[in-house]
Amino acid sequence: MLKHLSRRRFLQSSATIAASAGVAAPRIARAEATEIKALLITGGPLYPKYWEQIAQDFKKKTGITVNYDLLEFTPLTSKTVTLGAARSGLYDVYSTHTAQIGSFFNHFAPLDEYFKSEELEDFYPVALKYLRNPKTEKLAAIPRNMDARVQYYRKDVYDAHGLKPAATWDDLIHVSQTLTGDGHYGLVVPGQGDPAQRTFSDLLWQAGGEWVDENNKPSFNAAPGVEALTFYRDLIQKYKVTPPDAVSYQWDENSSEFSSGAVFDTFDWPGAYATLSNPATSKVVGKWSTAPYIRNKQAISCAISHAMALNSVSKKKDAAVEFIKFSVGAESQTLNFQDFTNFPSRQSVAKQVVAAAQGEQAAWLGQLEQTIATGKEWPKLPGFSKVCTIMFSAIEKALSNQATPTDALNEAAKESLDAMTQAGAYQ
Amino acid sequence: MADAAIALNEPRGRRQRGPLNSAWTGYLLAGPALLAIIAIFVYPLGYSFVMSFFRWDLSAPSAPFIGLNNYTETLTSPLFQQSLHNQLIFTAATIAVEITAGMGVAVLINGKLRGLRAASTLLLIPPMIAPAVVGLNFRWLFNSQYGFIDALLSDLHLPVIPWLSDPNWALVSIIIADVWQNTPLMVLLFLAGLQSLPLEPLEAAAVDGASAWQIFWNITLPLLRPVITVALMLRIIDTFRTFDVVWLMTQGGPGGATSLVTVHAYLLAFQGVDFGHAAAVSYIALVLSLVLLGVLYRLPWLRER
Numbered sequence: 001m002l003k004h005l006s007r008r009r010f011l012q013s014s015a016t017i018a019a020s021a022g023v024a025a026p027r028i029a030r031a032e033a034t035e036i037k038a039l040l041i042t043g044g045p046l047y048p049k050y051w052e053q054i055a056q057d058f059k060k061k062t063g064i065t066v067n068y069d070l071l072e073f074t075p076l077t078s079k080t081v082t083l084g085a086a087r088s089g090l091y092d093v094y095s096t097h098t099a100q101i102g103s104f105f106n107h108f109a110p111l112d113e114y115f116k117s118e119e120l121e122d123f124y125p126v127a128l129k130y131l132r133n134p135k136t137e138k139l140a141a142i143p144r145n146m147d148a149r150v151q152y153y154r155k156d157v158y159d160a161h162g163l164k165p166a167a168t169w170d171d172l173i174h175v176s177q178t179l180t181g182d183g184h185y186g187l188v189v190p191g192q193g194d195p196a197q198r199t200f201s202d203l204l205w206q207a208g209g210e211w212v213d214e215n216n217k218p219s220f221n222a223a224p225g226v227e228a229l230t231f232y233r234d235l236i237q238k239y240k241v242t243p244p245d246a247v248s249y250q251w252d253e254n255s256s257e258f259s260s261g262a263v264f265d266t267f268d269w270p271g272a273y274a275t276l277s278n279p280a281t282s283k284v285v286g287k288w289s290t291a292p293y294i295r296n297k298q299a300i301s302c303a304i305s306h307a308m309a310l311n312s313v314s315k316k317k318d319a320a321v322e323f324i325k326f327s328v329g330a331e332s333q334t335l336n337f338q339d340f341t342n343f344p345s346r347q348s349v350a351k352q353v354v355a356a357a358q359g360e361q362a363a364w365l366g367q368l369e370q371t372i373a374t375g376k377e378w379p380k381l382p383g384f385s386k387v388c389t390i391m392f393s394a395i396e397k398a399l400s401n402q403a404t405p406t407d408a409l410n411e412a413a414k415e416s417l418d419a420m421t422q423a424g425a426y427q
Numbered sequence: 428m429a430d431a432a433i434a435l436n437e438p439r440g441r442r443q444r445g446p447l448n449s450a451w452t453g454y455l456l457a458g459p460a461l462l463a464i465i466a467i468f469v470y471p472l473g474y475s476f477v478m479s480f481f482r483w484d485l486s487a488p489s490a491p492f493i494g495l496n497n498y499t500e501t502l503t504s505p506l507f508q509q510s511l512h513n514q515l516i517f518t519a520a521t522i523a524v525e526i527t528a529g530m531g532v533a534v535l536i537n538g539k540l541r542g543l544r545a546a547s548t549l550l551l552i553p554p555m556i557a558p559a560v561v562g563l564n565f566r567w568l569f570n571s572q573y574g575f576i577d578a579l580l581s582d583l584h585l586p587v588i589p590w591l592s593d594p595n596w597a598l599v600s601i602i603i604a605d606v607w608q609n610t611p612l613m614v615l616l617f618l619a620g621l622q623s624l625p626l627e628p629l630e631a632a633a634v635d636g637a638s639a640w641q642i643f644w645n646i647t648l649p650l651l652r653p654v655i656t657v658a659l660m661l662r663i664i665d666t667f668r669t670f671d672v673v674w675l676m677t678q679g680g681p682g683g684a685t686s687l688v689t690v691h692a693y694l695l696a697f698q699g700v701d702f703g704h705a706a707a708v709s710y711i712a713l714v715l716s717l718v719l720l721g722v723l724y725r726l727p728w729l730r731e732r
Contacts, residue, residue, distance in 0.1 A: 107485070247592040400592060
């Protein structure tokens with residue numbers, strides 16, 4: 001066969017194949033782009049309905065079908081880690097979060113080229129800041145809703161005792177001590193794993209400290225860090241104003257202690273507002289109110305966000321980005337607030353939501369805005385994910401009196417420096 | 428019969444040359460299964476072993492070869508040393524309690540005590556429950572505010588115990604959960620062993636005037652050596668794989684007080700995103716469990732036949 005293939009015939013055949021491919025390619029691309037796959041966050045019975053509506057609305061608008069899997073926060077993070085390590089193209093779009101974004105800078109595609117600067121200006125700057133890779137300055141994800149905390153307290157109990165919600169660390173000790181007794185506790189704080197690190201982080205900033213110094217070397221073991229961890233430990237061990245096993249509490253226990261009525265004060269996320277207002281999930285409906293987060297030398301706590309990211313190995317990036325834009329759009333964020341009281345990451349939407357709110361809800365939204373305005377997040381340097389595992393153990397050791405705050409933090413700082421050096425944070 | 432005789436008289440070499448008897452046919456038939464085993468078992472094992480020699484950090488831009496660094500870092504890491512210390516206590520304590528209690532209950536059931544026969548059916552329940560469910564249940568059982576156990580202690584005017592928040596009690600808590608789930612399995616294993624023992628030596632000893640304890644210690648227990656060996660092997664392997672119950676009860680806390688090597692490896696891989704280091708931890712744990720099994724095989728009492 002090859003013997004009879006002349007040069008002219010070969011060129012003719014090649015030209016025909018090339019032309020066919022040229023005609024077919026856009027069609028194939030269009031066909032592919034009618035369907036994308038997403039790994040999305042869930043939690044509670046309302047989330048599946050929310051995503052179903054978002055996917056339906058998106059299909060109506062663009063004709064693109066979103067096939068999605070839903071996972072709760074922790075398994076979603078674990079699955080993203082696994083898929084990232086495997087360089088998997090299984091999902092085009094991921095739900096993600098500021099807290100974990102540092103682990104995924106290599107797995108998520110930069111979004112800067114898909115968003116005009118005027119589009120990005122609408123998002124809270126603090127949210128965008130910590131979703132950027134500090135090495136490349138590229139945006140790894142786009143915020144969907146803000147995660148910031150305020151104080152939730154039992155207004156009925158406080159009023160009965162003539163107390164006002166705590167504004168400072170000293171107030172917190174005084175108010176909590178007054179209310180602790182008869183099987184009730186004045187305060188609940190989580191003391192395990194990531195929630196413990198989150199709590200320590202807030203106290204560290206409030207004490208005037210930072211996670212790293214100007215050279216990105218660990219500085220959380222300096223005097224403010226020791227002051228923060230000592231205060232945190234003393235709430236549990238010295239003043240005994242929290243349930244005694246708070247050291248083993250995650251967010252779930254933290255929230256349920258307050259919603260069950262056993263505890264009179266806590267610091268919780270925006271979703272708590274909806275949970276505490278629902279008689280099916282709360283025994284304290286109508287009995288609580290909100291107040292700003294406590295302060296010490298500074299009034300700072302975390303301002304992070306749930307976000308959407310694009311898989312760097314996705315073959316349908318344009319369609320995937322369309323979905324990401326839709327899911328962080330004004331319409332979707334308004335729905336997200338209506339369903340879950342999740343605070344919008346777009347300032348324009350937040351303004352509308354705040355303007356429409358009344359009474360207690362308006363006050364609460366104002367407090368959230370205040371937290372976001374001064375909010376921070378821990379650094380996203382190489383190796384910091386490993387620092388988190390070191391910190392989980394160090395904080396728990398101090399909280400459970402296995403080590404003094406100074407020893408626990410010094411040991412953790414030493415290990416953290418090694419971990420960050422090995423991960424290339426100082427190259 | 429005649430055919431069989433002819434077959435037996437055939438020269439050996441001629442039978443081996445037949446196409447169905449050749450070694451190649453065997454390989455060919457076993458091939459698909461071998462390929463499946465290589466794909467789902469050998470390849471990931473080899474891949475993770477190779478990974479343990481690289482700085483395989485998801486947050487880093489490259490994964491350089493670092494030789495034995497992950498292994499040396501693991502062995503010198505205070506968090507790993509703490510996990511290993513916990514692991515050895517957990518393995519020794521759970522095995523000691525499960526084997527002893529399992530043997531005791533098996534002997535009672537085998538003694539045909541009234542009511543215990545029905546209990547043997549109930550014993551199937553704990554091993555059938557998913558470890559994740561066991562972990563969640565025990566997390567709530569040990570909760571100091573709403574937990575059943577502290578409520579019971581309080582009703583009995585006994586001091587309540589900080590099960591999950593005190594480092595020592597937290598380790599005891601995960602041991603209790605593991606014992607609750609795995610002792611019934613030991614009971615069933617030992618019961619099967621007891622029921623297969625020959626009656627003659629036991630009856631002869633009884634006729635000779637030996638007490639029940641003497642019969643158990645000098646005859647029953649030695650005869651059960653093979654079963655005990657299997658039970659010990661299974662439990663050693665299993666304790667080095669224990670993860671779900673501990674993760675759901677304490678996440679290795681407080682302060683690493685209940686962190687076993689699996690929990691340490693999980694945190695390194697899925698929180699620290701350092702897969703190379705996590706792989707090294709897993710291989711060190713594998714070697715340790717193999718060493719323990721080797722020591723077990725060499726115990727004189729278990730080697731006696």
